[in-house]
Amino acid sequence: EAEVAQSPRYKITEKSQAVAFWCDPISGHATLYWYRQILGQGPELLVQFQDESVVDDSQLPKDRFSAERLKGVDSTLKIQPAELGDSAMYLCASSSQGTGANVLTFGAGSRLTVL
């Protein structure tokens, strides 16, 4: 069964350091999402891509977060510098046709701990 791949699964870093997460969506899925989930909360959208274009990054803290999907396939989410409040699970998801009738498939997530 096709999966959304994410790495690393776990990352521990000190504040002010840079950190990057990688996501490879299901082959052929045009839409890719990055979510942040704080413990005990639901996921919150950080950025949504349609192919290589950003569709929604209104909730992305652009002073420290950046995301790219240069070839419209895999994607990287970067945080620089990391802050204590960035400790969370970072989830990547993909769907075949954007928000709508299609099932959203999530990866296993990348858990970030900032010390």
Add this chain to the structure above:
Amino acid sequence: KQEVTQIPAALSVPEGENLVLNCSFTDSAIYNLQWFRQDPGKGLTSLLLIQSSQREQTSGRLNASLDKSSGRSTLYIAASQPGDSATYLCAVIADDKIIFGKGTRLHILP
């Protein structure tokens, strides 16, 4: 602004019981609604997707219903098992946005 609420936040029931998880949303103009399961420290696994034109979907022991007019969805789990213990999240899809509830943490007591 669409808001999604899940009640209760946590639920413990004895094994074998049937149970219902609730999800409510404030704006009935939704495209579809999706239920997910999340095990501790893991990603989300899709359980059921209900289109706005549908009233319910079933998969095995799971049945999800949707009442758009009242802004409610329920996830019914029949004959609960310890392996059903997890957090269950609902997500509402509308205006090209996906809004999640905070989830219900379910614990099935052996």
